[in-house]
Amino acid sequence: MDCIFCKIVAGQIPSDVLYTDDKVVAFRDISPMAPVHLLIIPQHHIASLTDLTEAQMSLVGHMAYVANQLAKQQGISEKGYRVVINCGRQGGQVVQHLHMHLLGGRELSGMLG
Numbered sequence: 001m002d003c004i005f006c007k008i009v010a011g012q013i014p015s016d017v018l019y020t021d022d023k024v025v026a027f028r029d030i031s032p033m034a035p036v037h038l039l040i041i042p043q044h045h046i047a048s049l050t051d052l053t054e055a056q057m058s059l060v061g062h063m064a065y066v067a068n069q070l071a072k073q074q075g076i077s078e079k080g081y082r083v084v085i086n087c088g089r090q091g092g093q094v095v096q097h098l099h100m101h102l103l104g105g106r107e108l109s110g111m112l113g
Helices: 004-009 054-073
Strands: 017-020 024-028 036-042 081-084 100-104
Touching: 004 024, 004 036, 017 054, 024 054, 036 054, 054 081, 054 100
Parallel strands: none
Antiparallel strands: 017 024, 024 036, 036 100, 081 100
């Protein structure tokens, strides 16, 4: 498989890993859109949110929990932050490996309120 995120999990591509456990890995985005821009990804390859099975539903909750802990660690939890999962090409998903963006550290604008 030629998945960049799977290669990061396997340690084949260096990244600034901030958190890892048996379910997820979290690291800094190489093209940040905010002062804090982290990615939380499953250890095992799941292409997209649409590929999540019923047995894997708790994984997204765990990803959100990790995002919350990282927001506290990065000092952005008090002022606020954004958590995003893009799904599919029209949804803005670039890498075909389920991932959650954690963004913060500045005022975030956009169409969601």
